[in-house]
Each structure stands twice: as C-alpha cells, then as structure tokens.
Amino acid sequence: MQNDTTPSRSQPLGPDYGLIGAVADDLTLELEQGRLTIAREAVSEIVAETTLGCYGVVGLTAGSRVARVFRREGITVDGPADALRVGVHVVVEHGLNLAEVASTIRSQVAYELERLTGLTVAAVEVHIQRVRQSA
Numbered sequence: 001m002q003n004d005t006t007p008s009r010s011q012p013l014g015p016d017y018g019l020i021g022a023v024a025d026d027l028t029l030e031l032e033q034g035r036l037t038i039a040r041e042a043v044s045e046i047v048a049e050t051t052l053g054c055y056g057v058v059g060l061t062a063g064s065r066v067a068r069v070f071r072r073e074g075i076t077v078d079g080p081a082d083a084l085r086v087g088v089h090v091v092v093e094h095g096l097n098l099a100e101v102a103s104t105i106r107s108q109v110a111y112e113l114e115r116l117t118g119l120t121v122a123a124v125e126v127h128i129q130r131v132r133q134s135a
Helices: 018-023 040-052 098-117
Strands: 027-031 034-038 057-060 075-078 084-093 121-132
Touching (some): 040 057, 040 075, 040 084, 040 098, 084 098, 098 121
Parallel strands (some): 084 121
Antiparallel strands (some): 027 034, 057 084
C-alpha cells in the first residue's frame, strides 16, 4: 500500500517532487499563437555552444561538484522566462584581457539566447575558473 506522498509508477512526477522536478522545470512563453515551452537543457546547450565560439575561450569547466545538473558542466540556468539568469564557468587562453573576454561572452550569450528563444536575459555571470596557455 502506498501513502499519498509517494507517486506510483503510473503517475508522472510533478514539479514539486525533488531533483527531478527541479530539472524538469521548463521555461514557458505565452505567445499570440499559443504556448512555447523550452527545456532548460536546450538553453544550456545554446549557452555552451555560444560561449565556446567566443574568442579566447578554451573550454567550459564545472563551477562546483554540486552544480552539475545539466549535461554541459559549467552552465547554470536560473530564473523565469522573463528574467533568465545564466552562469558560465570558463577556461580562458593565457595572455588575453580577461575583462574583454568576459564582456564578449556576456553580450554574445545574451544576444543569442534572446534571438533564438525569445527569452529575456536578465544577467549573464561569467566565472573565469582558470587561465591556460594554448598549445
């Protein structure tokens, strides 16, 4: 016999059920033609590809062991669809102006997210975890 707080196998897990609910928390936009739902995982993929394409970025790195929610380590996506907050943890090439690289990442990520998804980006936080000499 199951109690009321444990979902049965036939019931889908709702948004209030632990880590699975937090990961399944999709972003929803109400449009004239209907509703658009975008998975945070899809947003993290856009952020990762855009960041890796920025000049001076050698790679992404996990910000912390606890923050590995998405497949792409080093990307966090928080907030609602109308005020998205993105965190990016990067490795930058040695010898470059770190402030300029971070500024480029911030502007490119915000521009691409708004262009591709229609979501409003409130902040892009760039965390430079390491500086690495290129090969």
